[in-house]
Amino acid sequence: MALVICALVAITGLAMAVAGHQDPLAAQGYVVLLFALAVGLVVINGYFAPAPDEERLRHYYDDPIKVGIILSMIWAVFGMFIGDWVAWLLAYPELTFDAAWASFGRLRPVHTTGVIFGFGGNALIATSYHVMQRTCRARMPGQLSAWFVLLGYNLFCLVAVSGYFIGITQSKEYAEPEWYADIWLVIVWVTYLVLYMRTLARRQEPHIYVANWYFLAFILVVAMLHIVNNLAVPVSLGSAKSYSAFSGVQDAMTQWWYGHNAVAFFLTAGFLGMMYYYLPKRAGRPIFSYRLSIISFWGITFFYMWAGSHHLHYTALPYWVQTLGMGFSIMLLVPSWASAGNALLTLNGAWHKVRDDATLRFMMVAAVFYGLSTFEGSFLAIRPVNALSHYTDWTIGHVHAGALGWVALITFGSIYALVPILWKRERMYSPVLVEVHFWLALAGSLIYVFAMWNSGIIQGLMWRTYNDSGTLAYSFVDSVVAMHPYYIARAFGGLLFLLGAIVGCYNIWKTIRQPSDEAVVLAGDHPADAVAEPAE
Amino acid sequence: MFGTHYRLERRSIRFVLAIVFVASIGGLFEIAPLFTIDETVEVDPDMRVYTPLEIAGRNIYIREGCYACHTQMIRTLRDEVERYGHYSLAVESQYDHPMLWGSKRTGPDIARLGGKYSDDWHVAHLDNPRDVVPESVMPAYRWLLRNELRTDDLGGQLLALRRVGVPYSDEMIANAPADARAQANADDPGAEDVAARYGEATNIRAFDGDAGRLTEMDALVAYLQILGRLSDAAGKQAAAGEVAQ
Amino acid sequence: MIDLSHDLLVGISKSFGLFYLIALSIGATVYACWPSNGKKFDRAAKSVLKDEDGPWQ
Numbered sequence: 080m081a082l083v084i085c086a087l088v089a090i091t092g093l094a095m096a097v098a099g100h101q102d103p104l105a106a107q108g109y110v111v112l113l114f115a116l117a118v119g120l121v122v123i124n125g126y127f128a129p130a131p132d133e134e135r136l137r138h139y140y141d142d143p144i145k146v147g148i149i150l151s152m153i154w155a156v157f158g159m160f161i162g163d164w165v166a167w168l169l170a171y172p173e174l175t176f177d178a179a180w181a182s183f184g185r186l187r188p189v190h191t192t193g194v195i196f197g198f199g200g201n202a203l204i205a206t207s208y209h210v211m212q213r214t215c216r217a218r219m220p221g222q223l224s225a226w227f228v229l230l231g232y233n234l235f236c237l238v239a240v241s242g243y244f245i246g247i248t249q250s251k252e253y254a255e256p257e258w259y260a261d262i263w264l265v266i267v268w269v270t271y272l273v274l275y276m277r278t279l280a281r282r283q284e285p286h287i288y289v290a291n292w293y294f295l296a297f298i299l300v301v302a303m304l305h306i307v308n309n310l311a312v313p314v315s316l317g318s319a320k321s322y323s324a325f326s327g328v329q330d331a332m333t334q335w336w337y338g339h340n341a342v343a344f345f346l347t348a349g350f351l352g353m354m355y356y357y358l359p360k361r362a363g364r365p366i367f368s369y370r371l372s373i374i375s376f377w378g379i380t381f382f383y384m385w386a387g388s389h390h391l392h393y394t395a396l397p398y399w400v401q402t403l404g405m406g407f408s409i410m411l412l413v414p415s416w417a418s419a420g421n422a423l424l425t426l427n428g429a430w431h432k433v434r435d436d437a438t439l440r441f442m443m444v445a446a447v448f449y450g451l452s453t454f455e456g457s458f459l460a461i462r463p464v465n466a467l468s469h470y471t472d473w474t475i476g477h478v479h480a481g482a483l484g485w486v487a488l489i490t491f492g493s494i495y496a497l498v499p500i501l502w503k504r505e506r507m508y509s510p511v512l513v514e515v516h517f518w519l520a521l522a523g524s525l526i527y528v529f530a531m532w533n534s535g536i537i538q539g540l541m542w543r544t545y546n547d548s549g550t551l552a553y554s555f556v557d558s559v560v561a562m563h564p565y566y567i568a569r570a571f572g573g574l575l576f577l578l579g580a581i582v583g584c585y586n587i588w589k590t591i592r593q594p595s596d597e598a599v600v601l602a603g604d605h606p607a608d609a610v611a612e613p614a615e
Numbered sequence: 616m617f618g619t620h621y622r623l624e625r626r627s628i629r630f631v632l633a634i635v636f637v638a639s640i641g642g643l644f645e646i647a648p649l650f651t652i653d654e655t656v657e658v659d660p661d662m663r664v665y666t667p668l669e670i671a672g673r674n675i676y677i678r679e680g681c682y683a684c685h686t687q688m689i690r691t692l693r694d695e696v697e698r699y700g701h702y703s704l705a706v707e708s709q710y711d712h713p714m715l716w717g718s719k720r721t722g723p724d725i726a727r728l729g730g731k732y733s734d735d736w737h738v739a740h741l742d743n744p745r746d747v748v749p750e751s752v753m754p755a756y757r758w759l760l761r762n763e764l765r766t767d768d769l770g771g772q773l774l775a776l777r778r779v780g781v782p783y784s785d786e787m788i789a790n791a792p793a794d795a796r797a798q799a800n801a802d803d804p805g806a807e808d809v810a811a812r813y814g815e816a817t818n819i820r821a822f823d824g825d826a827g828r829l830t831e832m833d834a835l836v837a838y839l840q841i842l843g844r845l846s847d848a849a850g851k852q853a854a855a856g857e858v859a860q
Numbered sequence: 861m862i863d864l865s866h867d868l869l870v871g872i873s874k875s876f877g878l879f880y881l882i883a884l885s886i887g888a889t890v891y892a893c894w895p896s897n898g899k900k901f902d903r904a905a906k907s908v909l910k911d912e913d914g915p916w917q
Contacts, residue, residue, distance in 0.1 A: 322775050
């Protein structure tokens, strides 16, 4: 079965290569073909393994989770490296090659897709597999679909990123992949939903634990957003290019309805799911208020959807839609702070653990950053504030306060909590390196965010400053010059963060490689699988 | 009574439907009215469409990710109007599939860039921005002058745009590659046809300074020079005495 | 005619949206605070701290 799917994907890749012989689509076809062949080889490799016995059904199915974690860390280093590169490019624009693939405009979506979808997405898939099985007390219904979702998703990321290098993009921010990649993602995503639902249906607990709600909302709403925002007409089946079904105002509203809710349901809901499981688990205390978590769940699910239009203040979007977005953005603060507060109050009575355990501290600081950046988000959505902040680096600072401080830190915390469990080790290879990673990440985030606050506010003020004679005081290029020191500081902060991620990779690698702790190993824990683990 | 919710989650399917329902309402309420909005905002019967060469240029603009650093949306703020020109109107991007309003000004807004600088300036600036503006942090797009423009697919591009609602005629679609070549060469016998099909205001000249070659630079500069000039709605509004807030 | 449909849509958005918001907030809050649900929630909150061994058979 797995082989059949690989073959089908390979044929699709070949068809794309043939149909798009004159077009960049052909190169994308080869990427698909190679990926399918590689996975196919691994499958064949495991084909002659002994047939799986019934024993395996007594364990959770963790192999795809392990691979997901590793892929996630690989994407993290890749995406952050590109991110830091483009950060240096803004300070020193010649720090690149005289080649189209290496220019800022093409690297930037590589960075955003690499970190959001590559790093974040893989982490979400892996942790959701873990959380859903544990909280349902049930093994996944099958093995194939879990692998299909994980690897299919990575194929999507790979196609997307390789496409940007050769100039294939829809130009919709955070939805850059073209139509064929979008269709593929829909197939993968529906499988993901079905897998999740089937596992829930097998659960032994009557109540669905709240972390699953967040993961479900993440899966469902991302599907909705993705499908609507990517409605487009391809030029032909042999062309990578498509034109959005929407234009002008409608397109802008659809795009930022998508863009804002991608933040809400990809970068918030999913990671809240992570937090609601791993934080109590690691702290050894139940969540402070389960009731509050329910209220904030519905609050977030409901409010976020309305808030997208705050990306379009003072534009050609109708005024009432802007006002609506502003109102809901402010109301959003309530469920957001409820979640952050809930997380921090859970740690009451466990603060000594936070002091000693860098893994728990990752999660604690993530919750603090979550609270801060949601406050900042509501603040920036207020129309007059937005007049100053919009189009400036302040937005970039805000996004990274969320992305580095909240998303990445909660992910690293969860991964450090998860890796020893998955590989049956007593703890990480080196707690000291976890500590090092923590401080690098925290310092990097703070430097980054402070640099961008400064540059953003200066930029915004310079653009609107008038001199005594009533004319604009600064030319645009004056503001560019003023940004230079902050861009260097930002790139340096990013570098620290990247170094932290590399330290984390090394630590995880050593943890996996160190001999397993006999006491923790359960007998017969590694059932032979029909689907072998890919070599990556 | 609140066994309802309990049953709801017992049956995870219903739970899923509840999430979808709750989540979709907001988007629906915000977006749906915008599809009837065409009738309530400015209309411009004289609005021109992008020529094939300009579409090719627009696609290069998208390909190189220019939208990541340049906005095409002047907000209704005094300093923006003074810096960039009349604030952007909804009608001006009605044929933009997708819109390129942007979200970040690492570089200045270019919604009304057309005609502001000479072709020569643009060519030099795109080839290496620091030759023209020493402080610039914009990347150098040296390959634009090196690369020949691909024109064989332009008919298909216009056809796809027509499918999403841009009023291209059969004649425009059939002649797209020829029109693209003719627009970048005033001596081309087809140059008059381009003006006839796309309007007298269409720029017809060798944008990259070399009429003998049709490069990607031709297309991109042709696009940049038309920004803000497809519609005169803003100009009319300004003339009618509307003042930006 | 067409203007009317636009106004209508906007009207529905603005009025029904508000009631919907209020109803939903009340619904979620009441559900979360309903006393008889408390025990279930406590159990759920503690459940994540329990075993990791394997699925319940």
